[in-house]
Amino acid sequence: MSEFQSEEEFLKAYNPNDYDRLSLTTDILICSVSSEEEENYRKLSKKYFSILLVKRDDYPFKGKWCLPGGFVRIDEELEDAPKRILASETNLHNIYLEQLYTYGSLDRDPRMRVISTSYIALVDKNRLRDKLLPNASWFNVTLLEDEKKMNITLDNGEETISLVIKKTLREQTTDRYKYTIVKNDKLAFDHPLVIAAGLSRLRNKVNYTDIVFNMMPEYFTLGELQQVYEVILGKKLLDPAFRRIIANKVEKTTKVKTGEGHRPSALFRYKVTK
Amino acid sequence: MSEFQSEEEFLKAYNPNDYDRLSLTTDILICSVSSEEEENYRKLSKKYFSILLVKRDDYPFKGKWCLPGGFVRIDEELEDAPKRILASETNLHNIYLEQLYTYGSLDRDPRMRVISTSYIALVDKNRLRDKLLPNASWFNVTLLEDEKKMNITLDNGEETISLVIKKTLREQTTDRYKYTIVKNDKLAFDHPLVIAAGLSRLRNKVNYTDIVFNMMPEYFTLGELQQVYEVILGKKLLDPAFRRIIANKVEKTTKVKTGEGHRPSALFRYKVTK
DNA sequence: CTATGATATTAATAATTTGATAATAAGAGG
Protein backbone atom coordinates (compact mmCIF):
# COMPACT_ATOMS: atom_id res chain seq x y z
CA MET A 1 0.00 0.00 0.00
CA SER A 2 1.09 3.50 -0.74
CA GLU A 3 2.24 6.04 1.78
CA PHE A 4 1.07 8.85 -0.48
CA GLN A 5 -2.23 10.68 -0.37
CA SER A 6 -2.44 11.75 -3.98
CA GLU A 7 -0.93 11.25 -7.39
CA GLU A 8 0.71 14.70 -7.18
CA GLU A 9 2.35 13.92 -3.90
CA PHE A 10 3.62 10.61 -5.23
CA LEU A 11 5.10 12.18 -8.32
CA LYS A 12 6.86 14.88 -6.32
CA ALA A 13 8.65 12.25 -4.29
CA TYR A 14 9.50 10.06 -7.25
CA ASN A 15 13.14 9.63 -8.17
CA PRO A 16 13.69 8.34 -11.72
CA ASN A 17 17.21 7.27 -10.86
CA ASP A 18 15.88 4.51 -8.64
CA TYR A 19 15.37 2.44 -11.76
CA ASP A 20 17.68 1.00 -14.39
CA ARG A 21 18.12 3.28 -17.31
CA LEU A 22 19.34 2.44 -20.75
CA SER A 23 19.83 3.96 -24.17
CA LEU A 24 17.38 3.82 -27.03
CA THR A 25 18.34 4.09 -30.66
CA THR A 26 16.40 3.79 -33.87
CA ASP A 27 17.43 2.17 -37.13
CA ILE A 28 15.68 2.79 -40.41
CA LEU A 29 15.40 0.47 -43.36
CA ILE A 30 14.98 2.98 -46.19
CA CYS A 31 13.57 1.26 -49.26
CA SER A 32 13.06 2.38 -52.82
CA VAL A 33 13.07 1.26 -56.42
CA SER A 34 15.29 2.56 -59.21
CA SER A 35 14.47 6.06 -60.42
CA GLU A 36 13.77 7.14 -63.97
CA GLU A 37 16.96 9.19 -64.03
CA GLU A 38 19.01 6.21 -62.84
CA GLU A 39 17.38 3.95 -65.43
CA ASN A 40 18.17 6.34 -68.29
CA TYR A 41 21.70 6.89 -67.07
CA ARG A 42 22.56 3.25 -66.47
CA LYS A 43 20.41 1.95 -69.35
CA LEU A 44 18.55 -0.38 -67.03
CA SER A 45 15.92 -2.49 -68.68
CA LYS A 46 13.96 -3.10 -65.51
CA LYS A 47 13.03 -1.69 -62.15
CA TYR A 48 14.86 -3.00 -59.13
CA PHE A 49 14.43 -2.73 -55.41
CA SER A 50 17.05 -1.16 -53.19
CA ILE A 51 17.86 -0.11 -49.64
CA LEU A 52 20.10 2.64 -48.28
CA LEU A 53 23.18 1.76 -46.23
CA VAL A 54 25.74 3.99 -44.58
CA LYS A 55 29.42 3.23 -44.18
CA ARG A 56 30.58 3.68 -40.61
CA ASP A 57 33.69 5.79 -40.36
CA ASP A 58 33.95 5.51 -36.62
CA TYR A 59 33.90 2.91 -33.88
CA PRO A 60 32.20 0.67 -33.11
CA PHE A 61 32.10 -1.42 -36.31
CA LYS A 62 34.33 1.07 -38.11
CA GLY A 63 34.38 0.34 -41.85
CA LYS A 64 31.24 -1.78 -41.81
CA TRP A 65 27.95 -0.86 -43.43
CA CYS A 66 24.88 -0.16 -41.34
CA LEU A 67 21.36 1.18 -41.52
CA PRO A 68 20.91 4.90 -40.99
CA GLY A 69 20.06 5.46 -37.35
CA GLY A 70 20.88 7.18 -34.14
CA PHE A 71 19.96 7.83 -30.55
CA VAL A 72 16.44 8.80 -29.59
CA ARG A 73 16.64 12.01 -27.61
CA ILE A 74 15.18 12.12 -24.16
CA ASP A 75 12.84 14.98 -25.08
CA GLU A 76 11.85 13.62 -28.49
CA GLU A 77 8.75 11.66 -29.44
CA LEU A 78 9.73 8.13 -30.46
CA GLU A 79 8.52 8.47 -34.05
CA ASP A 80 10.23 11.82 -34.42
CA ALA A 81 13.65 10.21 -34.19
CA PRO A 82 13.38 8.21 -37.44
CA LYS A 83 11.78 11.23 -39.10
CA ARG A 84 14.69 13.41 -38.07
CA ILE A 85 17.26 10.88 -39.24
CA LEU A 86 15.41 10.31 -42.50
CA ALA A 87 15.37 14.03 -43.15
CA SER A 88 19.07 14.29 -42.41
CA GLU A 89 19.90 11.44 -44.80
CA THR A 90 17.56 12.24 -47.66
CA ASN A 91 16.29 15.73 -46.97
CA LEU A 92 12.78 14.36 -47.43
CA HIS A 93 9.78 14.93 -45.20
CA ASN A 94 6.42 13.26 -45.20
CA ILE A 95 7.70 9.81 -45.93
CA TYR A 96 5.94 6.50 -45.41
CA LEU A 97 7.25 5.24 -42.10
CA GLU A 98 6.20 2.18 -40.16
CA GLN A 99 7.55 0.65 -36.98
CA LEU A 100 9.07 -2.77 -37.50
CA TYR A 101 10.40 -4.33 -34.35
CA THR A 102 12.33 -3.53 -31.18
CA TYR A 103 15.61 -5.35 -30.64
CA GLY A 104 17.12 -5.65 -27.21
CA SER A 105 19.72 -8.40 -26.95
CA LEU A 106 22.18 -7.84 -24.18
CA ASP A 107 25.14 -7.95 -26.54
CA ARG A 108 23.79 -6.18 -29.59
CA ASP A 109 25.97 -3.13 -28.98
CA PRO A 110 29.50 -3.57 -27.59
CA ARG A 111 29.42 -0.14 -25.95
CA MET A 112 26.56 -0.62 -23.52
CA ARG A 113 23.02 -1.82 -23.18
CA VAL A 114 21.17 -0.36 -26.14
CA ILE A 115 17.64 -1.05 -27.23
CA SER A 116 16.78 -0.25 -30.81
CA THR A 117 13.39 0.32 -32.34
CA SER A 118 13.55 -0.22 -36.08
CA TYR A 119 11.42 1.38 -38.75
CA ILE A 120 10.87 0.80 -42.42
CA ALA A 121 10.62 3.82 -44.72
CA LEU A 122 9.48 3.77 -48.32
CA VAL A 123 10.62 6.56 -50.59
CA ASP A 124 10.36 7.52 -54.23
CA LYS A 125 13.91 8.14 -55.45
CA ASN A 126 12.62 10.61 -58.01
CA ARG A 127 11.85 12.96 -55.14
CA LEU A 128 15.48 12.88 -54.02
CA ARG A 129 16.79 16.07 -55.55
CA ASP A 130 19.81 16.49 -53.31
CA LYS A 131 22.85 14.31 -53.39
CA LEU A 132 23.16 11.59 -50.81
CA LEU A 133 25.56 12.06 -47.95
CA PRO A 134 29.05 10.95 -49.07
CA ASN A 135 29.09 7.79 -46.95
CA ALA A 136 25.59 6.61 -47.97
CA SER A 137 24.87 4.26 -50.85
CA TRP A 138 21.90 2.47 -52.39
CA PHE A 139 22.21 -1.30 -52.54
CA ASN A 140 20.25 -3.37 -55.00
CA VAL A 141 18.46 -6.18 -53.20
CA THR A 142 18.00 -9.79 -54.23
CA LEU A 143 16.08 -12.03 -51.89
CA LEU A 144 15.85 -15.79 -52.15
CA GLU A 145 13.77 -17.40 -49.46
CA ASP A 146 12.57 -20.84 -48.56
CA GLU A 147 11.22 -22.52 -45.43
CA LYS A 148 14.67 -22.81 -43.88
CA LYS A 149 16.53 -19.60 -44.69
CA MET A 150 16.71 -16.23 -46.36
CA ASN A 151 19.56 -15.43 -48.74
CA ILE A 152 19.89 -11.70 -49.16
CA THR A 153 22.33 -10.18 -51.61
CA LEU A 154 23.02 -6.46 -51.56
CA ASP A 155 24.95 -4.81 -54.37
CA ASN A 156 25.80 -1.16 -54.91
CA GLY A 157 27.79 -1.65 -58.11
CA GLU A 158 31.12 -1.67 -56.31
CA GLU A 159 30.60 -3.99 -53.41
CA THR A 160 28.50 -7.07 -52.77
CA ILE A 161 27.15 -8.00 -49.38
CA SER A 162 25.85 -11.49 -48.85
CA LEU A 163 23.67 -12.35 -45.88
CA VAL A 164 22.23 -15.66 -44.81
CA ILE A 165 19.56 -15.80 -42.15
CA LYS A 166 18.34 -19.07 -40.75
CA LYS A 167 14.65 -19.47 -40.06
CA THR A 168 13.91 -21.80 -37.21
CA LEU A 169 10.37 -23.07 -37.10
CA ARG A 170 8.82 -22.72 -33.68
CA GLU A 171 5.75 -24.67 -32.98
CA GLN A 172 3.36 -23.13 -30.56
CA THR A 173 5.60 -21.16 -28.36
CA THR A 174 5.89 -17.89 -30.22
CA ASP A 175 5.98 -16.22 -33.60
CA ARG A 176 6.24 -18.71 -36.43
CA TYR A 177 9.95 -18.31 -37.10
CA LYS A 178 12.99 -17.34 -35.17
CA TYR A 179 15.61 -15.60 -37.30
CA THR A 180 19.32 -16.15 -36.70
CA ILE A 181 22.18 -14.58 -38.60
CA VAL A 182 24.43 -17.31 -39.96
CA LYS A 183 26.42 -15.28 -42.47
CA ASN A 184 27.30 -11.61 -42.20
CA ASP A 185 30.71 -10.19 -42.99
CA LYS A 186 30.02 -6.59 -43.71
CA LEU A 187 27.07 -5.30 -41.72
CA ALA A 188 27.22 -3.80 -38.25
CA PHE A 189 25.12 -4.68 -35.20
CA ASP A 190 22.11 -6.94 -35.72
CA HIS A 191 21.11 -5.03 -38.82
CA PRO A 192 20.75 -8.17 -40.97
CA LEU A 193 17.81 -9.03 -38.72
CA VAL A 194 16.24 -5.65 -39.35
CA ILE A 195 16.64 -6.10 -43.09
CA ALA A 196 15.11 -9.57 -42.92
CA ALA A 197 12.19 -8.32 -40.83
CA GLY A 198 11.60 -5.41 -43.18
CA LEU A 199 11.68 -7.50 -46.32
CA SER A 200 9.32 -10.02 -44.76
CA ARG A 201 6.92 -7.28 -43.67
CA LEU A 202 6.98 -5.81 -47.16
CA ARG A 203 6.52 -9.17 -48.82
CA ASN A 204 3.50 -9.77 -46.68
CA LYS A 205 1.94 -6.34 -46.77
CA VAL A 206 2.21 -5.99 -50.51
CA ASN A 207 -0.63 -8.47 -50.80
CA TYR A 208 -3.22 -6.48 -48.93
CA THR A 209 -2.17 -2.83 -49.04
CA ASP A 210 -1.17 -0.18 -51.57
CA ILE A 211 2.16 0.25 -49.83
CA VAL A 212 4.20 -0.18 -53.01
CA PHE A 213 3.01 3.08 -54.50
CA ASN A 214 5.02 4.97 -51.91
CA MET A 215 8.11 3.93 -53.84
CA MET A 216 6.76 4.47 -57.34
CA PRO A 217 7.15 7.61 -59.42
CA GLU A 218 4.01 9.54 -60.29
CA TYR A 219 3.74 7.92 -63.72
CA PHE A 220 4.65 4.32 -64.38
CA THR A 221 3.83 1.51 -66.77
CA LEU A 222 2.09 -1.59 -65.56
CA GLY A 223 5.15 -3.55 -66.60
CA GLU A 224 7.32 -1.52 -64.24
CA LEU A 225 4.82 -1.85 -61.43
CA GLN A 226 4.67 -5.58 -61.98
CA GLN A 227 8.45 -5.82 -61.84
CA VAL A 228 8.45 -4.13 -58.45
CA TYR A 229 5.83 -6.54 -57.16
CA GLU A 230 7.83 -9.42 -58.59
CA VAL A 231 11.06 -8.34 -56.93
CA ILE A 232 9.37 -7.89 -53.57
CA LEU A 233 7.45 -11.13 -53.79
CA GLY A 234 10.37 -12.99 -55.29
CA LYS A 235 8.37 -14.65 -58.01
CA LYS A 236 7.05 -14.08 -61.51
CA LEU A 237 3.43 -13.06 -61.84
CA LEU A 238 1.21 -13.77 -64.81
CA ASP A 239 0.25 -10.60 -66.64
CA PRO A 240 -3.51 -11.02 -66.75
CA ALA A 241 -3.70 -11.98 -63.09
CA PHE A 242 -1.55 -9.03 -62.06
CA ARG A 243 -3.59 -6.61 -64.10
CA ARG A 244 -6.81 -7.90 -62.61
CA ILE A 245 -5.52 -7.35 -59.08
CA ILE A 246 -4.08 -3.92 -59.74
CA ALA A 247 -6.88 -2.68 -62.00
CA ASN A 248 -8.82 -0.60 -59.52
CA LYS A 249 -5.78 0.84 -57.79
CA VAL A 250 -4.45 2.68 -60.82
CA GLU A 251 -5.83 4.93 -63.52
CA LYS A 252 -4.65 5.12 -67.09
CA THR A 253 -3.35 8.47 -68.28
CA THR A 254 -3.06 9.73 -71.84
CA LYS A 255 0.74 9.58 -71.62
CA VAL A 256 2.69 6.68 -73.08
CA LYS A 257 6.26 5.50 -72.77
CA THR A 258 7.87 4.98 -76.19
CA GLY A 259 11.36 4.27 -77.49
CA GLU A 260 11.69 0.85 -75.92
CA GLY A 261 11.96 -1.06 -79.19
CA HIS A 262 8.47 -2.50 -78.93
CA ARG A 263 4.89 -1.52 -78.51
CA PRO A 264 4.71 1.52 -76.22
CA SER A 265 3.10 1.13 -72.83
CA ALA A 266 0.47 3.35 -71.34
CA LEU A 267 1.52 5.31 -68.29
CA PHE A 268 -0.63 4.87 -65.21
CA ARG A 269 -1.00 6.75 -61.97
CA TYR A 270 -1.95 5.61 -58.47
CA LYS A 271 -5.61 6.14 -57.82
CA VAL A 272 -6.43 6.79 -54.17
CA THR A 273 -9.54 4.78 -53.45
CA LYS A 274 -11.56 6.49 -50.75
CA MET B 1 37.43 10.68 -38.07
CA SER B 2 38.33 8.71 -35.03
CA GLU B 3 41.23 9.27 -32.69
CA PHE B 4 41.24 5.57 -31.78
CA GLN B 5 43.40 2.86 -33.27
CA SER B 6 41.17 -0.09 -32.60
CA GLU B 7 37.71 -1.16 -31.52
CA GLU B 8 39.08 -2.26 -28.14
CA GLU B 9 40.71 1.08 -27.48
CA PHE B 10 37.52 2.88 -28.44
CA LEU B 11 35.37 0.79 -26.15
CA LYS B 12 37.71 1.31 -23.24
CA ALA B 13 37.37 5.06 -23.52
CA TYR B 14 33.62 4.98 -24.07
CA ASN B 15 31.41 6.54 -21.42
CA PRO B 16 27.76 5.43 -21.57
CA ASN B 17 26.71 8.42 -19.51
CA ASP B 18 27.52 10.76 -22.37
CA TYR B 19 24.15 9.83 -23.85
CA ASP B 20 20.57 10.27 -22.77
CA ARG B 21 19.26 7.33 -20.87
CA LEU B 22 15.70 6.34 -20.25
CA SER B 23 13.61 3.59 -18.76
CA LEU B 24 12.11 0.68 -20.61
CA THR B 25 9.06 -1.22 -19.50
CA THR B 26 7.04 -3.99 -21.04
CA ASP B 27 3.27 -4.49 -21.05
CA ILE B 28 1.59 -7.76 -21.88
CA LEU B 29 -1.81 -8.31 -23.37
CA ILE B 30 -2.64 -11.76 -22.02
CA CYS B 31 -5.45 -13.33 -24.02
CA SER B 32 -7.52 -16.44 -23.56
CA VAL B 33 -10.93 -17.97 -24.06
CA SER B 34 -13.25 -19.31 -21.39
CA SER B 35 -12.17 -22.57 -19.83
CA GLU B 36 -14.22 -25.73 -19.54
CA GLU B 37 -14.33 -25.38 -15.76
CA GLU B 38 -15.60 -21.82 -16.06
CA GLU B 39 -18.23 -22.87 -18.60
CA ASN B 40 -19.54 -25.62 -16.37
CA TYR B 41 -19.53 -23.42 -13.30
CA ARG B 42 -21.19 -20.40 -14.88
CA LYS B 43 -23.36 -22.45 -17.25
CA LEU B 44 -22.05 -20.60 -20.26
CA SER B 45 -23.50 -21.68 -23.56
CA LYS B 46 -20.63 -20.40 -25.63
CA LYS B 47 -16.93 -19.68 -25.66
CA TYR B 48 -15.84 -16.13 -25.15
CA PHE B 49 -12.60 -14.24 -25.51
CA SER B 50 -10.97 -12.48 -22.57
CA ILE B 51 -7.90 -10.53 -21.47
CA LEU B 52 -6.22 -10.22 -18.10
CA LEU B 53 -6.11 -6.86 -16.31
CA VAL B 54 -4.56 -5.91 -13.01
CA LYS B 55 -5.89 -3.32 -10.60
CA ARG B 56 -3.23 -0.82 -9.58
CA ASP B 57 -3.00 -0.41 -5.85
CA ASP B 58 -0.31 2.21 -6.00
CA TYR B 59 0.54 5.43 -7.79
CA PRO B 60 0.62 6.42 -10.55
CA PHE B 61 -2.93 5.67 -11.73
CA LYS B 62 -3.86 4.20 -8.36
CA GLY B 63 -7.21 2.38 -8.57
CA LYS B 64 -7.17 2.08 -12.35
CA TRP B 65 -6.85 -1.13 -14.30
CA CYS B 66 -3.79 -1.84 -16.39
CA LEU B 67 -2.04 -4.57 -18.33
CA PRO B 68 0.43 -6.72 -16.43
CA GLY B 69 3.88 -5.27 -16.94
CA GLY B 70 7.01 -3.92 -15.41
CA PHE B 71 10.49 -2.59 -15.93
CA VAL B 72 12.96 -4.37 -18.15
CA ARG B 73 16.08 -4.99 -16.12
CA ILE B 74 19.38 -3.71 -17.39
CA ASP B 75 20.89 -7.19 -17.46
CA GLU B 76 17.86 -8.97 -18.88
CA GLU B 77 17.16 -9.95 -22.49
CA LEU B 78 14.24 -7.94 -23.81
CA GLU B 79 11.98 -10.96 -24.38
CA ASP B 80 12.82 -12.35 -20.96
CA ALA B 81 11.00 -9.49 -19.25
CA PRO B 82 7.51 -10.40 -20.53
CA LYS B 83 8.27 -14.07 -19.86
CA ARG B 84 9.20 -13.26 -16.28
CA ILE B 85 6.10 -11.15 -15.74
CA LEU B 86 3.87 -13.74 -17.37
CA ALA B 87 5.27 -16.40 -15.08
CA SER B 88 4.70 -14.22 -12.03
CA GLU B 89 1.08 -13.53 -13.01
CA THR B 90 0.03 -16.95 -14.25
CA ASN B 91 2.78 -19.28 -13.12
CA LEU B 92 2.93 -20.53 -16.71
CA HIS B 93 6.00 -21.04 -18.83
CA ASN B 94 6.32 -21.75 -22.52
CA ILE B 95 3.55 -19.47 -23.58
CA TYR B 96 2.90 -18.04 -27.02
CA LEU B 97 4.41 -14.57 -26.92
CA GLU B 98 4.75 -12.08 -29.74
CA GLN B 99 6.03 -8.54 -29.76
CA LEU B 100 3.36 -6.00 -30.64
CA TYR B 101 4.58 -2.44 -30.72
CA THR B 102 6.81 -0.01 -28.88
CA TYR B 103 5.21 3.10 -27.44
CA GLY B 104 7.24 6.16 -26.61
CA SER B 105 5.15 9.29 -26.27
CA LEU B 106 6.78 11.90 -24.10
CA ASP B 107 3.84 12.05 -21.73
CA ARG B 108 2.81 8.42 -21.55
CA ASP B 109 4.10 8.05 -18.00
CA PRO B 110 3.76 10.95 -15.56
CA ARG B 111 6.81 9.86 -13.59
CA MET B 112 9.47 10.22 -16.26
CA ARG B 113 10.34 9.32 -19.82
CA VAL B 114 9.40 5.68 -20.23
CA ILE B 115 9.39 3.62 -23.38
CA SER B 116 7.26 0.51 -23.38
CA THR B 117 7.50 -2.51 -25.62
CA SER B 118 4.24 -4.37 -25.63
CA TYR B 119 3.66 -8.06 -26.18
CA ILE B 120 0.67 -10.25 -26.77
CA ALA B 121 0.45 -13.60 -25.02
CA LEU B 122 -2.02 -16.35 -25.76
CA VAL B 123 -2.81 -18.85 -23.02
CA ASP B 124 -5.09 -21.80 -22.47
CA LYS B 125 -6.98 -21.12 -19.24
CA ASN B 126 -7.32 -24.82 -18.62
CA ARG B 127 -3.59 -24.88 -17.92
CA LEU B 128 -4.00 -22.30 -15.16
CA ARG B 129 -4.06 -24.50 -12.08
CA ASP B 130 -3.10 -21.85 -9.58
CA LYS B 131 -5.31 -19.02 -8.49
CA LEU B 132 -4.75 -15.66 -10.07
CA LEU B 133 -3.06 -12.95 -8.04
CA PRO B 134 -5.71 -11.19 -5.91
CA ASN B 135 -5.62 -7.96 -7.94
CA ALA B 136 -5.83 -9.64 -11.34
CA SER B 137 -9.05 -10.34 -13.21
CA TRP B 138 -10.17 -11.72 -16.57
CA PHE B 139 -12.30 -9.36 -18.63
CA ASN B 140 -14.60 -10.63 -21.32
CA VAL B 141 -14.00 -8.73 -24.57
CA THR B 142 -16.50 -7.42 -27.09
CA LEU B 143 -15.13 -5.60 -30.08
CA LEU B 144 -17.16 -3.60 -32.55
CA GLU B 145 -15.14 -2.05 -35.31
CA ASP B 146 -15.78 -0.04 -38.42
CA GLU B 147 -13.69 2.20 -40.67
CA LYS B 148 -13.78 5.07 -38.21
CA LYS B 149 -13.45 3.59 -34.74
CA MET B 150 -13.11 0.62 -32.43
CA ASN B 151 -15.56 0.15 -29.57
CA ILE B 152 -14.11 -2.19 -27.01
CA THR B 153 -16.11 -3.37 -24.02
CA LEU B 154 -14.43 -5.23 -21.20
CA ASP B 155 -16.46 -6.96 -18.54
CA ASN B 156 -15.34 -9.06 -15.59
CA GLY B 157 -18.80 -9.69 -14.16
CA GLU B 158 -18.54 -6.87 -11.63
CA GLU B 159 -17.23 -3.98 -13.61
CA THR B 160 -17.57 -2.80 -17.19
CA ILE B 161 -14.90 -0.85 -19.00
CA SER B 162 -15.81 0.91 -22.20
CA LEU B 163 -13.14 2.13 -24.59
CA VAL B 164 -13.48 4.05 -27.81
CA ILE B 165 -10.53 4.41 -30.13
CA LYS B 166 -10.67 6.61 -33.17
CA LYS B 167 -9.07 5.38 -36.37
CA THR B 168 -7.74 8.16 -38.53
CA LEU B 169 -7.10 7.16 -42.10
CA ARG B 170 -3.71 8.29 -43.25
CA GLU B 171 -3.09 8.29 -46.92
CA GLN B 172 0.44 7.61 -47.94
CA THR B 173 2.38 8.93 -45.04
CA THR B 174 2.49 5.96 -42.75
CA ASP B 175 0.67 2.92 -41.48
CA ARG B 176 -2.89 2.82 -42.69
CA TYR B 177 -4.53 4.08 -39.52
CA LYS B 178 -3.56 6.24 -36.62
CA TYR B 179 -5.25 5.21 -33.37
CA THR B 180 -6.33 7.81 -30.83
CA ILE B 181 -8.02 7.16 -27.51
CA VAL B 182 -11.27 9.12 -27.36
CA LYS B 183 -12.87 7.39 -24.40
CA ASN B 184 -11.11 5.80 -21.47
CA ASP B 185 -12.19 6.17 -17.87
CA LYS B 186 -10.69 3.21 -16.15
CA LEU B 187 -7.44 2.15 -17.80
CA ALA B 188 -3.98 3.45 -16.93
CA PHE B 189 -1.31 4.75 -19.29
CA ASP B 190 -1.83 4.29 -23.03
CA HIS B 191 -2.98 0.73 -22.48
CA PRO B 192 -6.14 1.12 -24.56
CA LEU B 193 -3.80 1.50 -27.53
CA VAL B 194 -2.03 -1.74 -26.66
CA ILE B 195 -5.36 -3.54 -26.44
CA ALA B 196 -6.45 -2.11 -29.77
CA ALA B 197 -3.17 -3.07 -31.41
CA GLY B 198 -3.34 -6.58 -29.99
CA LEU B 199 -6.91 -7.20 -31.04
CA SER B 200 -6.13 -5.92 -34.54
CA ARG B 201 -3.08 -8.12 -34.78
CA LEU B 202 -5.09 -11.13 -33.65
CA ARG B 203 -7.97 -10.36 -36.00
CA ASN B 204 -5.52 -10.21 -38.86
CA LYS B 205 -3.31 -13.13 -37.96
CA VAL B 206 -6.18 -15.51 -37.34
CA ASN B 207 -6.64 -15.64 -41.10
CA TYR B 208 -3.27 -17.02 -42.01
CA THR B 209 -1.90 -18.75 -38.92
CA ASP B 210 -2.90 -21.39 -36.38
CA ILE B 211 -2.47 -18.88 -33.58
CA VAL B 212 -5.92 -19.53 -32.10
CA PHE B 213 -5.03 -23.02 -30.95
CA ASN B 214 -2.72 -21.54 -28.32
CA MET B 215 -5.84 -20.52 -26.44
CA MET B 216 -7.87 -23.68 -27.00
CA PRO B 217 -8.05 -26.65 -24.66
CA GLU B 218 -6.69 -29.93 -25.94
CA TYR B 219 -10.11 -31.20 -26.95
CA PHE B 220 -12.77 -28.95 -28.42
CA THR B 221 -15.78 -29.15 -30.70
CA LEU B 222 -15.78 -27.41 -34.05
CA GLY B 223 -18.65 -25.29 -32.80
CA GLU B 224 -16.53 -23.99 -29.93
CA LEU B 225 -13.60 -23.35 -32.23
CA GLN B 226 -15.87 -21.52 -34.63
CA GLN B 227 -17.20 -19.36 -31.79
CA VAL B 228 -13.66 -18.30 -30.91
CA TYR B 229 -12.95 -17.39 -34.52
CA GLU B 230 -16.22 -15.50 -34.65
CA VAL B 231 -15.49 -13.48 -31.53
CA ILE B 232 -12.03 -12.57 -32.74
CA LEU B 233 -13.17 -11.74 -36.25
CA GLY B 234 -16.31 -10.04 -35.02
CA LYS B 235 -18.60 -11.71 -37.50
CA LYS B 236 -20.63 -14.87 -38.04
CA LEU B 237 -19.10 -17.55 -40.22
CA LEU B 238 -21.02 -20.08 -42.26
CA ASP B 239 -20.53 -23.58 -41.00
CA PRO B 240 -19.46 -25.32 -44.21
CA ALA B 241 -17.00 -22.57 -45.09
CA PHE B 242 -15.47 -22.64 -41.63
CA ARG B 243 -15.15 -26.40 -41.67
CA ARG B 244 -13.43 -26.35 -45.02
CA ILE B 245 -10.85 -23.85 -43.81
CA ILE B 246 -10.19 -25.61 -40.55
CA ALA B 247 -10.39 -29.14 -41.92
CA ASN B 248 -6.68 -29.93 -42.26
CA LYS B 249 -5.68 -28.16 -39.07
CA VAL B 250 -7.61 -30.45 -36.77
CA GLU B 251 -8.15 -34.15 -36.34
CA LYS B 252 -11.28 -35.84 -35.14
CA THR B 253 -11.01 -37.93 -32.01
CA THR B 254 -13.30 -40.71 -30.86
CA LYS B 255 -14.52 -38.57 -27.97
CA VAL B 256 -17.80 -36.71 -28.15
CA LYS B 257 -19.40 -33.98 -26.09
CA THR B 258 -22.90 -34.91 -24.95
CA GLY B 259 -25.47 -33.51 -22.58
CA GLU B 260 -26.05 -30.29 -24.49
CA GLY B 261 -29.68 -30.99 -25.31
CA HIS B 262 -29.04 -31.70 -28.95
CA ARG B 263 -26.98 -33.87 -31.21
CA PRO B 264 -23.59 -34.43 -29.59
CA SER B 265 -20.53 -32.95 -31.25
CA ALA B 266 -17.33 -34.76 -32.00
CA LEU B 267 -14.29 -33.55 -30.11
CA PHE B 268 -11.33 -32.48 -32.20
CA ARG B 269 -7.69 -31.84 -31.49
CA TYR B 270 -5.15 -29.50 -33.07
CA LYS B 271 -3.08 -31.30 -35.67
CA VAL B 272 0.42 -29.86 -36.07
CA THR B 273 1.03 -29.78 -39.79
CA LYS B 274 4.75 -30.21 -40.43
C1' DC C 1 -41.91 -43.95 -25.26
C1' DT C 2 -42.64 -40.84 -29.05
C1' DA C 3 -42.71 -35.91 -30.77
C1' DT C 4 -40.16 -31.71 -30.78
C1' DG C 5 -36.32 -28.61 -30.40
C1' DA C 6 -31.72 -27.78 -31.03
C1' DT C 7 -27.40 -27.98 -32.95
C1' DA C 8 -24.08 -31.13 -35.68
C1' DT C 9 -22.68 -32.54 -39.93
C1' DT C 10 -22.55 -33.20 -44.72
C1' DA C 11 -24.29 -32.83 -49.55
C1' DA C 12 -25.25 -30.31 -53.43
C1' DT C 13 -25.26 -26.46 -56.22
C1' DA C 14 -24.42 -21.61 -57.61
C1' DA C 15 -21.29 -17.83 -57.87
C1' DT C 16 -16.89 -15.98 -57.88
C1' DT C 17 -12.10 -15.87 -58.26
C1' DT C 18 -7.83 -17.47 -60.06
C1' DG C 19 -4.79 -19.85 -63.45
C1' DA C 20 -3.20 -20.55 -67.92
C1' DT C 21 -3.07 -20.04 -72.78
C1' DA C 22 -3.68 -17.77 -76.82
C1' DA C 23 -4.72 -13.90 -79.83
C1' DT C 24 -4.05 -9.28 -81.23
C1' DA C 25 -1.57 -4.57 -81.05
C1' DA C 26 2.03 -1.39 -82.20
C1' DG C 27 6.57 0.90 -82.18
C1' DA C 28 11.77 0.04 -83.19
C1' DG C 29 15.06 -1.40 -86.26
C1' DG C 30 16.51 -3.29 -90.18
Added chain:
DNA sequence: CCTCTTATTATCAAATTATTAATATCATAG
Protein backbone atom coordinates in the same frame (compact mmCIF):
# COMPACT_ATOMS: atom_id res chain seq x y z
C1' DC D 1 7.34 -3.81 -95.33
C1' DC D 2 9.04 -7.64 -92.29
C1' DT D 3 10.53 -9.21 -87.87
C1' DC D 4 11.32 -8.72 -83.01
C1' DT D 5 9.69 -7.52 -78.68
C1' DT D 6 6.74 -6.43 -75.18
C1' DA D 7 1.81 -4.55 -74.28
C1' DT D 8 -2.74 -5.60 -73.79
C1' DT D 9 -6.90 -8.10 -73.90
C1' DA D 10 -9.90 -12.20 -74.64
C1' DT D 11 -11.11 -16.70 -73.60
C1' DC D 12 -11.64 -20.80 -71.36
C1' DA D 13 -10.45 -24.15 -67.64
C1' DA D 14 -9.75 -25.03 -62.86
C1' DA D 15 -10.17 -24.10 -58.24
C1' DT D 16 -12.17 -21.84 -54.50
C1' DT D 17 -15.86 -19.81 -51.89
C1' DA D 18 -20.75 -18.84 -50.83
C1' DT D 19 -25.30 -20.40 -50.07
C1' DT D 20 -28.93 -23.38 -49.37
C1' DA D 21 -30.81 -27.49 -48.15
C1' DA D 22 -30.94 -32.11 -46.29
C1' DT D 23 -30.00 -35.42 -42.80
C1' DA D 24 -28.31 -36.95 -38.01
C1' DT D 25 -28.74 -37.47 -33.13
C1' DC D 26 -29.31 -36.48 -28.37
C1' DA D 27 -32.18 -34.05 -24.54
C1' DT D 28 -36.34 -32.96 -22.91
C1' DA D 29 -41.34 -32.49 -22.53
C1' DG D 30 -45.38 -34.55 -22.54
